[in-house]
Amino acid sequence: MGAREISANSAGTIDLGGELSVSRLGFGAMRITGEGVWGPPKDRRAALAVLRRAVELGVNFIDTADSYGPNVSEELIAEALYPYPADLVIATKGGWNRPGPNQWTHDATPAHLRKAIEGSLKRLRLERIDVYQLHTPDPVVSFEDSVGTLARLKEEGKIRLVALSNVTQEHIERARKIVPIVSVQNRYSFADREWDYVVDYCERNGIAFIPWFPLGAGRVAGQILDQIARAHKVTPHQVALAWLLKRSPVMLPIPGTSSVRHLEENVAGASLHLAAQEYEALSRVPQLVATR
Numbered sequence: 001m002g003a004r005e006i007s008a009n010s011a012g013t014i015d016l017g018g019e020l021s022v023s024r025l026g027f028g029a030m031r032i033t034g035e036g037v038w039g040p041p042k043d044r045r046a047a048l049a050v051l052r053r054a055v056e057l058g059v060n061f062i063d064t065a066d067s068y069g070p071n072v073s074e075e076l077i078a079e080a081l082y083p084y085p086a087d088l089v090i091a092t093k094g095g096w097n098r099p100g101p102n103q104w105t106h107d108a109t110p111a112h113l114r115k116a117i118e119g120s121l122k123r124l125r126l127e128r129i130d131v132y133q134l135h136t137p138d139p140v141v142s143f144e145d146s147v148g149t150l151a152r153l154k155e156e157g158k159i160r161l162v163a164l165s166n167v168t169q170e171h172i173e174r175a176r177k178i179v180p181i182v183s184v185q186n187r188y189s190f191a192d193r194e195w196d197y198v199v200d201y202c203e204r205n206g207i208a209f210i211p212w213f214p215l216g217a218g219r220v221a222g223q224i225l226d227q228i229a230r231a232h233k234v235t236p237h238q239v240a241l242a243w244l245l246k247r248s249p250v251m252l253p254i255p256g257t258s259s260v261r262h263l264e265e266n267v268a269g270a271s272l273h274l275a276a277q278e279y280e281a282l283s284r285v286p287q288l289v290a291t292r
């Protein structure tokens with residue numbers, strides 16, 4: 001793949017809630033924080049450079065969360081990109097906190113979500129968040145109360161579009177009775193297909209599906225990936241992203257990286273087209289792993 005082909009636009013576009021349109025290859029801004037998604041990055045200038053290069057390459061959907069750092073990811077996005085290009089969509093999240101490195105604690109109470117959104121607005125220097133995702137349902141808080149709070153914040157003009165993360169189809173159906181849901185973000189890759197039925201549900205209902213951890217490859221997956229990558233003279237990461245983009249027109253991958261080189265490689269993957277049999281071979285990986 002030549003340099004002129006490096007553009008997130010090669011992945012096509014996706015519509016979010018009939019209001020926003022973004023390139024179907026986004027950027028996940030969790031990896032620009034410190035070790036264990038905690039504190040500032042080792043190399044601040046490099047993190048800022050990754051964000052700016054992403055936008056130069058046509059990426060106009062950036063995923064983040066108040067808990068990445070915490071705060072660090074949102075602050076770096078604003079520092080690198082504010083004032084934002086008109087077409088840039090920043091999708092942040094709240095409801096899952098980060099008290100220390102590699103630690104997560106739930107708090108999707110209405111009071112916390114309200115406070116979290118005020119914090120994200122301030123750090124991102126925005127008056128309204130384009131896409132706000134409930135990071136994960138809180139087991140000790142009514143799901144309807146969490147989603148209802150986001151619906152009210154939408155009415156109040158603090159959120160443009162509401163989204164979910166780490167949810168089942170039942171959650172999505174319950175949430176949609178309260179407010180339109182524009183995207184769902186769950187763990188997913190060609191080798192990690194627990195949420196296949198949620199991808200299909202999203203496709204049927206015009207909801208974007210945002211896969212996190214897009215490369216869950218084990219040994220078998222690695223062999224097939226490598227074979228296909230060699231045939232196309234590309235990297236295994238690019239093949240994994242191409243599989244996702246082919247899986248569904250509502251798929252919006254957000255590979256995360258702290259490196260400009262990896263970012264360019266991932267965005268270049270947007271123009272890779274897999275043959276039907278290559279796609280099928282990768283699709284069979286979970287069965288191969290299960291029968292070993």
Ligand SMILES: NC(=O)c1ccc[n+]([C@@H]2O[C@H](COP(=O)([O-])OP(=O)(O)OC[C@H]3O[C@@H](n4cnc5c(N)ncnc54)[C@H](OP(=O)(O)O)[C@@H]3O)[C@@H](O)[C@H]2O)c1
Pocket residue numbers: 027028029030031063064135165166185186211212213214215237254255256257258259261262263265266
């Ligand atoms: N909703 C949720 O609960 C949730 C959970 C996890 C993540 N997320 C979001 O999803 C995004 C993506 O998920 P993820 O970051 O966990 O997983 P990922 O994108 O599958 O993997 C990121 C890791 O792969 C490396 N990498 C990326 N591109 C590469 C390349 N071309 N070659 C070699 N290594 C490469 C990165 O290291 P380098 O920095 O060295 O490139 C990084 O360690 C996150 O950034 C975050 O925004 C959401």
